[in-house]
Amino acid sequence: DQQVKQNSPSLSVQEGRISILNCDYTNSMFDYFLWYKKYPAEGPTFLISISSIKDKNEDGRFTVFLNKSAKHLSLHIVPSQPGDSAVYFCAASSGAGGKLIFGQGTELSVKP
Amino acid sequence: DVKVTQSSRYLVKRTGEKVFLECVQDMDHENMFWYRQDPGLGLRLIYFSYDVKMKEKGDIPEGYSVSREKKERFSLILESASTNQTSMYLCASSPGYNEKLFFGSGTQLSVL
Numbered sequence: 001d002q003q004v005k006q007n008s009p010s011l012s013v014q015e016g017r018i019s020i021l022n023c024d025y026t027n028s029m030f031d032y033f034l035w036y037k038k039y040p041a042e043g044p045t046f047l048i049s050i051s052s053i054k055d056k057n058e059d060g061r062f063t064v065f066l067n068k069s070a071k072h073l074s075l076h077i078v079p080s081q082p083g084d085s086a087v088y089f090c091a092a093s094s095g096a097g098g099k100l101i102f103g104q105g106t107e108l109s110v111k112p
Numbered sequence: 113d114v115k116v117t118q119s120s121r122y123l124v125k126r127t128g129e130k131v132f133l134e135c136v137q138d139m140d141h142e143n144m145f146w147y148r149q150d151p152g153l154g155l156r157l158i159y160f161s162y163d164v165k166m167k168e169k170g171d172i173p174e175g176y177s178v179s180r181e182k183k184e185r186f187s188l189i190l191e192s193a194s195t196n197q198t199s200m201y202l203c204a205s206s207p208g209y210n211e212k213l214f215f216g217s218g219t220q221l222s223v224l
Contacts, residue, residue: 004154006154009152034212036215041121041217041218041220042217042218043116043202043204043215043216043217043218044155044202044213044215045215046212046213046214049212089154089155091155093209099145099157099160099170100145100157100213101157102147102154102155102156103154104152104153104154105154105155
């Protein structure tokens with residue numbers, strides 16, 4: 001049973017436009033959500049996180065939105081740059097267990 | 113700077129061999145994790161450890177075991193490698209619950 005789902009395997013965006021990556025979860029106990037970025041042949045690197053007490057968190061070009069009632073979070077990248085081309089994973093955890101559960105990933109391609 | 117080091121970037125083994133994947137972190141983190149990444153499946157948790165000599169099964173522990181004799185070192189063991197264990201293996205560490213994970217660069221294991 002996939003508790004964290006990224007339903008879009010890939011996304012293609014023009015440079016300078018907005019990229020929106022989506023993630024859905026099923027476990028209402030999740031209270032901490034993160035986005036990771038992964039280049040080929042490298043480990044994932046942390047991008048941005050959000051606690052369940054918030055509905056938005058910004059860091060430069062990256063903004064994460066959390067909709068708890070819909071059990072949905074999204075990552076917005078504005079403006080998108082070719083260097084943003086990578087696989088993006090969303091992840092969630094609950095304080096009770098602490099382990100991170102990852103989605104399947106979305107491969108973002110930003111075209112010049 | 114935070115550092116998680118995996119001993120090998122690429123590894124080729126034969127079916128039935130015993131395989132050791134080593135991971136070392138230099139951040140004095142309590143928690144360590146082993147994930148595998150497969151296309152379309154995202155990152156799946158194999159085993160994790162919250163303390164020295166402690167281990168917990170993740171979502172896909174079958175065919176694997178782990179060892180944590182020292183705080184900084186977490187080893188993943190494939191007792192008898194099989195072709196379906198061909199994958200990218202990622203080690204990670206974190207300072208505590210609901211904290212972001214720091215990943216190593218990964219080991220691409222091929223079992224022939």
